[in-house]
Amino acid sequence: MHMADALLSPAVGATFWAGTAAAIGYASKKLKKRLDDRKIPLMGVAGAFIFASQMINFTIPGTGSSGHLGGGMILAILLGPHAAFLVTASILTVQAFFFADGGLLALGCNIWNLGIYPCFVAYPLIYKPLAGDGKSPKRIVVASLSSAVVALQAGAFSVVLETSLSGKTELPFATFLLLMLPIHLAIGFVEGFVTAGVVRYVHAVRPEIIEGDGSAGTLPSGASLRNLLAGFVALAVVTGGALSWFASAHPDGLEWSIGKITGKGELPERDRGIAASLKGVQERTAVLPDYGFKPPEGGSKEEKTPSWPAVDAGTTASGLIGGALVLGMALAVGWAIRAARNGRSS
Amino acid sequence: MGDPGGAKRTILLTFEAAYSGIGRLDRLSYRDTPVHRLDPRAKVVATMLFVVAVVSFPRYEVLSLLPFFLFPALIAALGDIPGGFIARKVAAVSPFAVFVGMFNPLFDPGTVEVLPGVSVSAGWLSFASILVKFALTISAALLLIATTSFPGICRGLRRLGMPPLFVSQLLFLYRYLFVLLEEAMRVVRARDMRSFGSRGTGMRVFVRIAGTLFLRTVERAERIYGAMLARGFHGEVPSMRREELRLPDAVFLVASVSFFALCRAVPVPETIGRVFRGLAG
Amino acid sequence: MSHHIIEFRDVRFRYPDGTDALKGVSFRITHGESVGIVGANGAGKSTLLLHMNGHLLPTSGDVTIGEVPLRKETRPEIRRKVGVVFQNPDDQLFMPTVFDDVAFGPLNLGLPPGRVRERVHEALRRVNALGLAGKPPHHLSGGQKSAVAIATVIAMEPDILVMDEPAASLDPKSRRSVIGLLNGFTHSKIIASHDLDLILDVCGRCLVIGDGAIVADGPAEKILSDAALLAENDLELPLTLQGRHTMGGTKP
Incomplete structure (x- = not known):
């Protein structure tokens, strides 16, 4: 599920872009230090592989609906996080x-939701310990399944969080969460099974490809799979409990938390690159008018939202007329240019 | 379910439609128009600022957003990009935004008088705002790629501070996207020809296809690596273009940024409307 | 003058899985020669080619390129002398545009931008592909891809060109133009192919490889007209040397 620009506020978009840009920088630096040159083309082609395999739909047993491969989890297992x-x-x-999936501002959120969780959360914390040395097919299945489910749940939660923080929709946080999590639970199971299948296939044919294979997992030798699973379930219960408390305590959006975050100035600062320019722009333009962080400039008609029902109809009428005019002009200019070009070329 | 073959044909068709959609955008991006000739950096930055300006509007704002349509309209016209094609692509990706926005009318039933005697529910207004923002941001992103070749965008990103390793990943992905899509398409065709109207691809078959495809991918990567080594590769993909921003790029950037700033600061439609009503009355 | 030679002396190669791909191969090639390498699938042609620029190192025996013995540490030097054009242009052309691809080698040689641009221009001119510089490889036809793949290698100005199936899966016209290009180069050329007519058109000398060893070595015309020798190696006479009557059976 891709986040979309239209549902985002600039502050949320920029925050996630900053986090994502930092993660890209971090991963690049990490890789540069110890990357086998051989992997440079492999990474690129593996991306094309995921892209291509996403085009092949498959039917989900018993439902008649179709699914496709998400990719983050399988790549983490095959290439390393x-x-x-x-x-x-x-x-x-x-x-x-190329697909306009989400848009440019939302790209930061999408990379965060679909990249960070599988690669930097689910893989090291769940897949590695559960899969161990990766030699037991049963453990691969259990590990793939649970890590894919967790990664997708976290991603779906993140989508809800970003949407609510942005305040563009009226969909209550808890309701949205209740819509998203079950759907993604199902998707997670399917993704997990497919991931496990592909990993086992690759493991059977070319075991040397799989990243970290042979370098013993972080699993302490004494720990049994059952203990780990029990720990994992406990973790899930605790997280789930915390989340539902969180959701019920603040059922109508999360205004308070954005206030806290920005109030404390905890937005991650990036000092160069796109994130910096975005941040700069975001500071210059009014950012979160809904939350009134920036006082309305010059006391003009700027303040609109909080007092919306009080806006006088005359203003709106002027707006409607002007809006129609402007839209008409934009289209007319476009057509005129096109007509002129065609006239010239024929 | 009556015609399982039909279902499969649809899968194949979706695949080929998606593929030809990317292919068309990609071919458009290599045209030669004033917009295509602009420096990729200028276009990337302008589009980014456009998106930020658009989404920075409050949730009930619809009218003040309309002037922003001038930007995509101009780019499409000057870049000779068919508007219908872009509009169809925008519509194709709208479901999520529509799904989420659709709840606004349900949860925000307060009404508002927009004209003397005419009331609209606030939720519908914010839903409309989401749709307008969606159309603006997505069409701007599509027009960026339709008027800038992907390698150009990548060069721009590299100059704007993206890590070289990430940029070379983007380039490899772009280069082999089309090669692998064709390979996947051949596999899908072969599968369809041999499955004789039985059920569509189950997970098991998919896993086999994906596994095979991945192994072929690894082998291809090994051959590519060999070809890279044969031409002196030693760890970093070199690049040499160092274009400087030219006057048209600067003019484009300054003009679009001032336009966005103006539209963001002044409620343009309302102002024009007032003037119009002043003239009329 | 004849510095640029390739010499293989009793080269053996065993893959990690235990397959003996080369079982004692010896030959030398002198400056300016065009040599075809033919043989059935799995005979060892590709393995042989991969030794020429050190992609593989012999399990035993010696390979010498020019005056330089092939070893792990001499590989960069050898790769400057020997340009390899791989079979599938999609693997050979890995950069996003034709220009970037042709510039890849010269840039890795550390040439300044001005010189790189000259090299790219010259290489593309020689393969009649100057107009393609800005295009991405996936917008090229098969013949254009093959031509550009050759350009990527000649831009490095190697002494020796090594090619694996330079005209595979090309339409007849593109194939003809690749043959024309190859005949225009004065480099030493080594071409492995199942396209025996192409070998006949381009190469003066021909090696036949069978089961990891050289089974024949001599003038291309002589070897490629020896029907018995070719048949023994799962090959057949080039079409140009086949009389219609040898095709067996008449068409209705």
């Missing part, structure tokens, strides 16, 4: 351009 993160980010970037 840092390489996988860069590849996932590049896939989402190409999709943002």
